[in-house]
Amino acid sequence: MPLARDSTPNAHREAKPVKDFRSVADAVAEEIAAGRLKAGERLPPQREFARLHAIADSTASRVYQELARRGLTVGQVGRGTFVTEAPGAPAPAPALSEPADSRVDLELNHPVVPEQAGLLAAGLEKLVRSDRLESVLRPVGPAGTPAAREAAADLLARGGWRPGPEGILFAGNGRQAVSAAVAALTRPGARLGVEELTYPVLKAVAARLGVTLVPLAMDGDGLIPEAVEEAHRADPLHAVYVQPVLHNPLSLTMPERRLDQLADVLLTSGIHAIEDAVWGFLRDDVAPLASRAAERTVVVDSLSKRLSPGLSLGFAVAPAATAGRVAGALRSGGWGPMRFPLEAMARWQGDGAVDVLVRAKQREAAVRQEIAQRHLGDFRTRGAPSSYYRWWELPAPWRADTFVAAAARHGIAVTPAAAFSAGRPRGPQAVRLGLASPTREVLSRALATLADLARSAPDDFAGE
CATH class of the missing domain: 3.40.640.10 (Type I PLP-dependent aspartate aminotransferase-like (Major domain))
Incomplete structure (x- = not known):
């Protein structure tokens, strides 16, 4: 039976803002961090979760995927979705998320150098001839x-x-x-x-x-x-x-x-x-x-x-x-x-285009590691001069899940250690930073923001 519609002449309703799945996931993450959702606790089915939060079923599905990606939940076939850290809980299998235009992506790692397009275009000219x-x-x-x-x-x-x-x-x-x-x-x-x-x-x-x-x-x-x-x-x-x-x-x-x-x-x-x-x-x-x-x-x-x-x-x-x-x-x-x-x-x-690009990307990796060292040198991080990754062991009392959520609120996507852990349900309290995708300037600003974030207490961001 269709829902009744408001037939009052000239009736106006205030449109409800559409909730972004990340903001909903952030709210759940805060509940977990505060202990209001405890390890081993079962989340409601996705449709019920959607009704509780006044969001679409598809948005609820993305929320659950995001929570798993952060290592906060694990899905068990036939049983449901549970908050991790329960003794003996199976390891979550978070996947790297897709990039979003509105954020600084330090998850996916795609090295690009200025000479790249020109070199590749030259090699394609003869291939696309009729x-x-x-x-x-x-x-x-x-x-x-x-x-x-x-x-x-x-x-x-x-x-x-x-x-x-x-x-x-x-x-x-x-x-x-x-x-x-x-x-x-x-x-x-x-x-x-x-x-x-x-x-x-x-x-x-x-x-x-x-x-x-x-x-x-x-x-x-x-x-x-x-x-x-x-x-x-x-x-x-x-x-x-x-x-x-x-x-x-x-x-x-x-x-x-x-x-x-x-x-x-x-x-x-x-x-x-x-x-x-x-x-x-x-x-x-x-x-x-x-x-x-x-x-x-x-x-x-x-x-x-x-x-x-x-x-x-x-x-x-x-x-x-x-x-x-x-x-x-x-x-x-x-x-x-x-x-x-x-x-x-x-x-x-x-x-020779491959060799030129390889040398350029080797040099660029070293530059980006220098940028990371400049901003994160006071922290416990690990990265090789030839690598486009930086592994960051977070300072206490930060946990990987709460740091990922706080970084997301600042428009920066990083990957929690749980995404890489093959054994422990959560992995160490660390995150991986991909240094390749943003421009150097954007990378520098993002790392400065993350460094400031790490120097603050997690509670400072609880109300954001």
């Missing part, structure tokens, strides 16, 4: 073309290592390359070892494929090889996912001795490694783990960080024994590449 366009728009499989494999081998080479072109496969993007490698080397119910702080998308991939993540201890040099051995002895691991160079979020790079030790563990135990090398181009003096344990390692990489965020192409360098399985996973998942970026990549690699 006599070439038809051929570059034809379908292509995961193996690509011989010319593309040769170009990719040169593009991926670093530290004296150059992959064999015959082992290179292509995906639509880097995330698809990761998914295909996990699917090829594991199965539902398998155990996948990961660094205790790991790439958030890997957590989502494992959940979708029914793979159990096993958090492995780290130290100042990265993943501890003995932790891999211990976990494998306790219950065999099917594979290990590792970021040896410029680990996300800690910016750690494994020294050669640690890489040698990890390679020995892989070779003696028979464990496969998925080596995420997406940020490796910023340290092209370091040879990958695959140079030491080629037959046990699948390297995954992508084009977008090197060149431009809109250029989507993933790489998987697989040893002969596993290449067929990785290719099969790419086909069955619908994760194969488009021919156009394949052809563009080969042209940019051939004309």
Whole structure:
């Protein structure tokens, strides 16, 4: 039965302002921080929550997603959504949020340099000519073309290592390359070892494929090889996912001795490694783990960080024994590449554009780390000169969730440690700052704001 309408002549109602999902999420976060919503407490179903807060169902859904992203809640299938920090509560799986035009985005990390557009445009001119366009728009499989494999081998080479072109496969993007490698080397119910702080998308991939993540201890040099051995002895691991160079979020790079030790563990135990090398181009003096344990390692990489965020192409360098399985996973998942970026990549690699952009982005990373050091030097932070990340261990009494909420009220998006935690429900009281996406000036202002925020007490912002 339709709701009755006000039939009074010339009746006027004051329009209610539309609530932004972030402001509603901030209010819930404050309830949690104040202890009015306690760990383990169940939130109402989303439709009921929408009615209680006078918001649309779709807005309520985004609120719940935002709370999970901040590590404040966890959803349990068939049971509902619960406030985290309960003893034994399962780890949340927050995903990085989409960028919004109205905020400073220190979550998503897309390095851009001034010369980028001009260099890329020059390489595309011949591809978009009518006599070439038809051929570059034809379908292509995961193996690509011989010319593309040769170009990719040169593009991926670093530290004296150059992959064999015959082992290179292509995906639509880097995330698809990761998914295909996990699917090829594991199965539902398998155990996948990961660094205790790991790439958030890997957590989502494992959940979708029914793979159990096993958090492995780290130290100042990265993943501890003995932790891999211990976990494998306790219950065999099917594979290990590792970021040896410029680990996300800690910016750690494994020294050669640690890489040698990890390679020995892989070779003696028979464990496969998925080596995420997406940020490796910023340290092209370091040879990958695959140079030491080629037959046990699948390297995954992508084009977008090197060149431009809109250029989507993933790489998987697989040893002969596993290449067929990785290719099969790419086909069955619908994760194969488009021919156009394949052809563009080969042209940019051939004309030197890739090398110019890589050098420029290496220099830009150092500049941005200097900006971060200038504003955050009084705090406990970690970042490498060649990295676009900064890991910030927040000063007491700040918690990661309340700091993320306070930063959001200042129009700045940062990522809580819970997004990366593979084991503990919440992770440490820390946030990751992505330094790449804003301009230098905007980055500097945002970091100054965050530094001022961290020097204040959380209660100072309770009423905002």
